[in-house]
Amino acid sequence: MQNIAAYLLLQIGGNASPSADDIKKLLSTVGIEANGERVDTLIAELKDKSIDELIAAGSSKLASVPSGGAGGAAPAAAASGAAPAAAAAEEKKEEKAEEKEESDDDMGFGLFD
Numbered sequence: 001m002q003n004i005a006a007y008l009l010l011q012i013g014g015n016a017s018p019s020a021d022d023i024k025k026l027l028s029t030v031g032i033e034a035n036g037e038r039v040d041t042l043i044a045e046l047k048d049k050s051i052d053e054l055i056a057a058g059s060s061k062l063a064s065v066p067s068g069g070a071g072g073a074a075p076a077a078a079a080s081g082a083a084p085a086a087a088a089a090e091e092k093k094e095e096k097a098e099e100k101e102e103s104d105d106d107m108g109f110g111l112f113d
Contacts, residue, residue: 002032003042011051019043 006026010018024034
């Protein structure tokens with residue numbers, strides 16, 4: 001990730017085609033020793049490729065990866081009739097949590113005593 005970040009920073013800074021030495025020099029300015037083999041592999045893989053096109057292709061691939069966030073919407077909508085009961089249960093849980101926190105304060109000693 002460090003190598004890719006350095007490559008992108010160099011490109012944003014105006015270097016259209018950063019070399020392995022450019023990446024190593026940038027990383028050394030922040031105290032990171034670059035792995036020469038990985039930097040060389042990165043340069044070889046990115047040679048003659050547009051970063052904008054690679055990012056767009058990667059974004060489209062990530063869009064097809066299930067993230068698990070959409071699965072909870074349907075059951076929540078189906079259980080809308082039970083929402084008041086769930087809200088009451090949630091309030092009870094919060095009250096119990098508050099009571100527990102208060103009881104922790106009464107242990108008989110203070111942090112700075």
